[in-house]
Amino acid sequence: MDGRRTQLVSFVLGLAVLLGGLLLMGATGDGPPVAQANGNGSENENETAPVVMADWAVISTDLAPVRQPQQTTMLHVQTSSPLLRIGDTLVVTVTASDVESPLSAFQFDLVYNPSVLAYVGGEYGDFLASTGRSVTCPDAVSSWGMARMACASTGAETGPIGDGVLAVLTFQAISNGQSDLALENVQLPDTSRPPALQTATTDPASVLVCIPAQEVSITGPPTGTAGISVTFTATVNPVSGTATLPVTFTWQASGQTTLTHYDALTDTATFTWTTAGTQAVTVTIANECGGSTASHSIAIETAEQHIFLPLIMRNAGSVQASVLPASRRSRWARSQTEPLPVRLRSETWPNGAAGGSQSRRSALAYLAMALGLGVVFFSGNNFFTSRRRVPWQKIFSVITLINLLGGLLPLPVDAGGASAYGNSSALTPLDHRNAISDTLSAISDTPSAMSDTLAAVHDLDSDHDVDFNDLSLAAAHWNCASGQGCYDADLDFGGLAGRIDAYDLAAIGNEYDIAPPELTITVPEEESVTGGNSVQVSGLVTDTHDVTVIVNGVEATIGGGAFVATVPITAGNFLLSVVAEDALGAVTTADRLVFVDQEGPFIVVGEPANRQAVYTLQPTVVLTYTDFYTAMNTATLQVTLTDEDGQVSDITAGLTVGAEGAAGQVSASLAEDTVYTLTATMEDVLGNVGTVRTTFY
Structure with a gap:
């Protein structure tokens, strides 16, 4: 009885060790790879991949400059x-x-x-x-x-x-x-x-x-086997020329981790599936001015396992055995005196220095599983059955089960594989220039003196004034350099010596001085729109003598070089005529055309039609409105319904108001067999009011 209790305890302990080995196997992260390295073979996960923005996502080069304490x-x-x-x-x-x-x-x-x-x-x-x-x-x-x-x-x-x-x-x-x-x-x-x-x-x-990456194609096998890696190749096909680099390749596959590579015009990705079925592989390419996507389907089939047990023959000269998928059968044969070949598998781990620790944990997990399985087998065999087996049969059975278990469990990636974190090699992204240059040196020193006696030189047309005509004449010589036929040394006042430049034009323009009054109308602007029955006309007038300004027969008030007059106006195109006369009789005139708008917006009721019956108690209201001269103030729109008893209902809130019209449905039910008056009003930006009234029943 004590022997059977000991066997039971051994069986439980062996089972615990076996379960512990399985848990330890899961903690090591041992399993199939989720990604392979890209075509260039880079596996350094410590590198930082560049950030590449596709689909016209761009980096602005017009950032505001850094402000200095003093403005420049x-x-x-x-x-x-x-x-x-x-x-x-x-x-x-x-x-x-x-x-x-x-x-x-x-x-x-x-x-x-x-x-x-x-x-x-x-x-x-x-x-x-x-x-x-x-x-x-x-x-x-x-x-x-x-x-x-x-x-x-x-x-x-x-x-x-x-x-x-x-x-x-x-x-x-x-x-x-x-x-x-x-x-x-x-x-x-x-x-x-x-x-x-x-x-x-x-x-x-x-x-x-930039030349966009507009097309991409994927090449790869149509079928694969579960547990065996498959490599796909993506190729960029620009419509014309060569796509601008860098090109970003983003790989996505069913049940796999997304891979992002930064490559030239081709790229590869490798995936391994552990389950059978149809899997989809998609690659998206992008550079700074375009992108494209392509897909590929692959049918993954289950790997058929064949296990050949060792055959030992007395006085035989060789031992043969093989354990491999049916699709990739191979055999080895050796003499009894030769050691059996052992293929060592080198493991790589994604966490750098931590790989050694994970390898030790993996080895410990396999050892615990083997030990636990052996104890369970021996204890369970003796405890649950009285049949006895010879020791070598037991040993052979344990080895067979361990090998079977090892063939079914996933192993770490081969040394030639990549880390599960994908490729981290990168091309440096384009550096976009966004810097502010140093302060430019002054092109030339301003002339220390320019005597007023040179003012006569600025009067190019000899009409006893310096005005725009003189400036225009000088502008005809702009950019003329010494030695050219258009160059005039009398117009070269400074700036770039030997060339007529903007400084020389400014020297003439700044000498502006004419005998007749200088008259400028500032308000209203040319072809501007105004409303009301009068308009205020203002401007600037300067002269060395007293000046009188008349605007459409109305004398303006003058002070500080400015004039202002209030002039009656009429609807339509209206011409403002300003006459400035100095004490010497020199006259300057100026005209300004304005549009006088004295009418409000023109409103049309589309629904309900005027003097028509409606067949619903909640009719739809549709309005359109326009203004010939100026913009409309749609915020002032008001629409009301008035019944036969004079009760007024404001239905504006139920309408959707747009720039050119409004529409909506009456929210409250109207009375049957009743005549209603619809009234719509709106102002333009000048305050002119437009109104329309219709009736329906």
């Missing part, structure tokens, strides 16, 4: 997009900020990469004219990799300060590559006499012309 005039280069495709149009806007001294003129060279971009044309912004000064802008000059632009102004008004747009240039992307956009030879003369050059800092930009 800055010129910014802003692009419509930092990322282009060949054939795209690029719009470059040059803006000024923190202009402290009133600006009279500007000039700059925009330098670009002519192998990547082609200059198309340029337009000038409204900053220089924003204070009312007259502006002249010569045609831009373009050469290989450079576009030069300049503008100058003249007038009695002060020049602009603060922020504004100087110019807008247009380019076309012609080739794959990167182009910096930088400003050089900047001139910002102010309105002083003579002009002084303002110091400026420039904020450049950069653009990338």
Whole structure:
């Protein structure tokens, strides 16, 4: 009885050791690989993969500059997009900020990469004219990799300060590559006499012309075997040219961990499935200007295992055995005197130095399982049955079961495999330029003196004044250099010596002085819309003599160089005529066309139709409205229903109001066989009210 109790205790202990080995096996993370290395074989999980943004996700190159304690005039280069495709149009806007001294003129060279971009044309912004000064802008000059632009102004008004747009240039992307956009030879003369050059800092930009990765294909076997790795290859197929690198490959497979590789135009990924069935493999490619996706299906079949037990024959010269899947049968044969071949499997682990510890735990798990199984077998065999077996039969049975168990349990990845964390090798992402250049040195020192006796030189048309005509004549010589036929040394006052530049134009524009009164209408603006029965006309008038200003027969009030008059107006196109006459009889006139709007919005009731019956107690209301001259104030829309007894219901809240119309359904049920009056009113932005009334029953 004591012997059988001992056998029972041994059986329980052996079973506990076996279960412990199984738990330890699970703790080691031993099992099939979830990913293989990519085609380039990199396995260093400590490297950091680059962040690549696809589908036109881009990094802006127009970040605001760092502000200094004291403001400095800055010129910014802003692009419509930092990322282009060949054939795209690029719009470059040059803006000024923190202009402290009133600006009279500007000039700059925009330098670009002519192998990547082609200059198309340029337009000038409204900053220089924003204070009312007259502006002249010569045609831009373009050469290989450079576009030069300049503008100058003249007038009695002060020049602009603060922020504004100087110019807008247009380019076309012609080739794959990167182009910096930088400003050089900047001139910002102010309105002083003579002009002084303002110091400026420039904020450049950069653009990338990119060929998108638009197509991808996957190649790989149509079938595979469970437990055996399968490799797939993805190839980028751009429609034309070569896709811009880097290209990101994102692999996704059924039941597998997502892999992300950063490669050239091809990439590989390896997956292993442990269960049979149809599996899907998808790869998504992306570079900075496009991407694509392709899929592949593979049928995984179950590996058929054949176990051949050792055959031992007396006086035989060899021993043969094989344990392998039926699809990959191979045999080995050795003489009894030769050692049996043992194939050692080298294990790799994803956690670096921790791999040795996991290998020891794995070995300990297998040892515990073998020991526990042996104890269970021997104890259980003697305890549950009285049949006795010879010892070598027991040993052979245990070895057979352990080998069978070892063949069914997953083993670690071979040494040639990759870590479960995928490939971490990376191409460095493109560095997008986003820096602010150092403060530019002054192009030249402002001339120390420019005597008023030179004022006569500025009167280019000899009409005893210096005005826009004189500036325009000077602008015709802009960019002319010494030695050229268009160069006039009398117009070269400073700036870039030997060339007519923006500084020279400013020197003439700043001498603005004419004999007749200088008259500028500031309010209202040309072709602006006004309402009411009168309009206030104001502007600036300057002269060395007393001046009288008449606006449409009404004498204006003058003070501090400004005039203002209130003039009666009538609906429609209305011409404002301003006449300034000085004591000498010199006359200056100015006209301004305005549109006088004295009517409210025109409202049309689409539903319910006027004088028509409706066949529902909750009819739909549809309105449309327009205004010929000005915008409508849709917030003032009010729609009411009035019944035969004079009860008024406001139904505006039930309507969806848009820019050109409103629609909705009456929420409360109306009375049957009752005549209702629908009234809709709305104001325009000038306060004119439009009204419409309809009836229905």
